Amino acid sequence: MAQHARAFSYSLGQLWRARAATLMTAAVIGIALALPTALYLVLEHAQQVSAGWKGGAQVTLLLKQEVSDEAARTLAIRLRAWPALTEVRAISRAEALEEFRRLSGFGAALDALDENPLPAVLVLQLTAGQEDAERLLAKVRALPEVELAEFDEQWLKRLHAIMAVIERAVQLLALLLAAAVLFIVGNTLRLAVQSRSDEIEVSKLIGASDAFIRRPFLYSGMWHGALGGVCAWVMVSLALWLLHGPVQRLAALYQSDFSLSGLGFTLTLWLVAAGAVLGLLGAWLSVGRHLANIEPA
Amino acid sequence: MILFNHVSKRHPGGFEALREVSFELARGEMAFLTGHSGAGKSTVLRLIALLERASFGQIVVNGQSLSGVTRRGLPKLRRSIGMVFQNHKLLHDRTVFDNVALPLVIAGLSRDDTARRVHAALDKVGLLSKERAYPVMLSGGEQQRVGIARAVVHKPPLLLADEPTGNLDPELSREVMALFQEFNQFGVSVLVATHDLELIRHLPHRTLTLKDGQLVADSATP
């Protein structure tokens, strides 16, 4: 225990004596940690924004076969009066057939039919920021003229798919950069071990165990990593602060109350802890190997 | 304390640094190991501290057969041996106090006990006033005495010295030898490798003589 305390304070002292080099290393680790953190924050905010977008979606109403174009237009006029809807577009049966013919390439097949098989369609544009879109959907489904009502969610689904891809990419990047932190710390400590080879040699001569010699280096790795975490926090916070103004203005233009949230206590703790753990691991992977090379001669 | 039983050391190149060396150093005994340069004196000491391993034969140190000492067991063996080197092997970025304290720090002694024993060791070699100094600020003789203080501070039962007077003038050399004799009087077994025959001629201790890796004379068995 006393030996741990000694190695602990000794490693701190070493860092302080080489503070310029320590800061450099911590800054590089900081960049490696800040990148995935920043991307993670971007994703978080994107999810937050897109969650509020459902209200701005479209609903497509397929009317029953027996509903005439005339009746469809009347229904459209009735629906326009609803405050939850900004626009209602009626597509007559003939227009629907024309569009289908143009888009599907089944023109000849349709010509073989005596009767137009397509119903009239109404496209509803929901008011942006509409909270209870699901309730509205239930309400239009209950209308006697309506056969089928669905959110036109294609674009939202695409957006979510894209975000899932980006999320995976961020995870991969985080993994790569974690490996980079291991290498940075490992290399830093390789140099530290080399520069103190005299001390290590003498310690071995005098009967220091490998664990005893390794300990201050492990602490040093942990300190470097934790400091790197702090650096990452500073960088991300600075970026958030710089983005704050422009984002507010953008949000105001969209009449949104969206704003950037900071890193928060938990995330900060995670960042520093992740740095410390990676630093410790990097030290552990590197130091043992390089210590073995230094034998008293 | 030390037993060599038909010990040979062959280096990877095929060179035989030691050939069939056998001797025994009793507990509490002091002896000199002499011979020309390259005779194998350092090799004997390095084998005892397991800085190298013997190619053939058996070595027993402090009742323990060295062939049974694993890598994990090495630190414990070395802590039972105090070692003094010709080039001192001091750490130049640490004070005299911190250099001497190193074996005690490794052994995990408390701060108070460490300070007390470091002071006692420095007092014995006459350098108590230099505890805050750095090794470069000391003369060669003083540096060697710091090395000796470090070798005995944790009270090992065996003290090994490899050419401890190699860089010292005759006057300082005699002082260093007197120190070793003093430790020996306290019961420490001492083995000193030196090629300075002039220095040890008048000292009343056993002398082992090596020549080309072979033990050619032992003053205890004429």
Ligand SMILES: Nc1ncnc2c1ncn2[C@@H]1O[C@H](COP(=O)(O)OP(=O)(O)O)[C@@H](O)[C@H]1O
């Ligand atoms: N690692 C090695 N490889 C080959 N030869 C060595 C090695 N170490 C020592 N020797 C040789 O072993 C002989 C004995 O060396 P050493 O014990 O240092 O002699 P001394 O200390 O008596 O001067 C020398 O001839 C030296 O060159």
Ligand SMILES: [Mg+2]
């Ligand atoms: Mg030698």
